[in-house]
Amino acid sequence: MGFGVLKAEGNAVTNHEIREEMETMKKTMKIAAMVAGLAMVLSGVAFSAESIKVGHLADLTGPTGDVGKPYAEAVQDYKEYINAHGGINGKKIDMQMFDYAYNKDKAINQYKKYKEDKVVAIEGWGTGDTEALTGFVSVDKIPYISASYSAHLTDPKKAPYNFFAAADYTTALRAGLLYLKENWKEKRAPKIVFIYPNVPYGISPIKGGKEYAKELGFEVLSDENVDLKAIEANSQLLSVKNKGADFAWIGGTTNSTAVILKDAKKLGLKTKFFSNIWGIDESTPKLAGGAEEGALVMAGSARYGDKVPGMALLTSVQKTPQVTHYIRGWVSMMVLVEALKRADKATGGKITGPAVKDALESFRDFDTGGLAPGKITYTATDHRPFMSVNIMEFQKGKPVIKKTMTLPRKAEWLGL
Structure with a gap:
């Protein structure tokens, strides 16, 4: 097993010497653990041994990659920010991004891997793949927060585990x-x-x-x-x-x-x-x-740098001006993080997909700090987050908000 170096050629290692080597190893491991723990405390983060597994399907290189890339980067940026500030009650969010390049078959195959990994939720992307996965996530009870805002996904009778954080198309x-x-x-x-x-x-x-x-x-x-x-x-x-x-x-x-x-x-x-x-x-x-x-x-969002409360944190994390799609990706992950926190509290730390769904359906006027044009409400019978849209017009190369329209x-x- 390798408890130490033999004393001399031909001499057997005694039980006493083995015990001494083992005690030395235990002390070394204890000191290493203390140092690692101190490092996390000094950095302001002290994670438990647990992590929360979440999936992330993105299009970075496919036909919608022009808008998919900034959105996906924002999802990951917000995750990194949360992990750097204590995670979900001390648990790190383990969320690896997969670029499925807008290929529905690749998305389905990766979803199956996420299921095997026992993810409790998924940040998704396109309409075709999201609608194709609707039946899967319903049966498997895995909340799916997409960047597809298809109205088909807002009816819990047909899509009970689908959510998103903008007005539907x-x-x-x-x-x-x-x-x-x-x-x-x-x-x-x-x-x-x-x-x-x-x-x-x-x-x-x-x-x-x-x-x-x-x-x-x-x-x-x-x-x-x-x-x-x-x-x-x-x-x-x-x-x-x-x-x-x-x-x-x-x-x-x-x-x-x-x-x-x-x-x-x-x-x-x-x-x-x-x-x-x-x-x-x-x-x-x-x-x-x-x-x-x-x-x-x-x-479906404010513009980068707008004078709204939620912009201060976003611009402190991402100092380079971003398109509105980035802001919506940030909001989408903000919604999921809030749901994970509520689910963690409700289950005593044993988060499940149904618990995340219940947490999302408990949202009543969830405030994104003005990053979204409306406050978010989901219920068990209606997954439309809000009915508000910022109408922007391009004037001299810049988007100008003309009016925020709110429909019944x-x-x-x-x-x-």
Whole structure:
């Protein structure tokens, strides 16, 4: 076993000498443990031997990586901050990020590994993979906080373990439609076209959005599809021009939106564009080269540096200016951390997936310090966090908050 070096060639080691070596080893190990413990105390952190396992699925290199990367970085940054300040009541959050590159099959395979690792919750990403995993997380009782804001995920009857921390896509679209209609000055009906990628994320809000547009008195024109990886959209924008659309909804991400805006400007369109939450951000002026002027985005957060209480901590951790997607990633992890704290307290330190779900459903006006446009409430019958959206318009290369729209929490809109 190697308790020490033999005294001399051919001499046997005595029991007394073995005991002395063992006592020396015990003392050494005790001193090492004390030093390690002192180091943690001096750093302000004293973790227990336990850790809380959480999964993290992200798109860093796939077709939504342009917005996925800053979001994922914020999730990890907030985790690191919490771990550096005591974790969850002395327990470190063990959350390893996996880049599934927007490949649904990879996401499902990694989810199975997370299940084997006995994670108590998962920070997720896209709509296609999140909706594909909805049945799995429901059966396995693992809360899944996604960056997909598909309205389908807000109905606990269909998605009991799904949550997110922004207005759902359809609510955001409805808010944009209402804002445009309130500011419409002509007597005729405004004409609107929906431009989106033919993927679950792009399709998600279209049905509910069209129904509300018609209810408000819009003339709804035929759709146009622009892929997330599009490098041009001339034919689609020429069609929009020929239709005479007053407004156009963009349901892509920043790269494809910039393509749309640039081609629209080249073709001389007078159409007013308004975008989904992922479609326009602080990087758009560089991508669109000025074509973003006047475009609107249905933003789900404050802007970096805004004078809101929650911004002080965020900017102290991340000193480099960030896009709004980063802020939402921060808020998403803030929500999960709060749920873990509540679950830890409720279970006496034995956190489970159902306990995290119960904790999330106990949120009543949870305050993010103004980082989100509304206070978060989840109930056992409604997982919509809030019904508020910051309408931002790009003016001279910068997003300006025009209005915070808050819609009623209509029962008939749940999940649609």
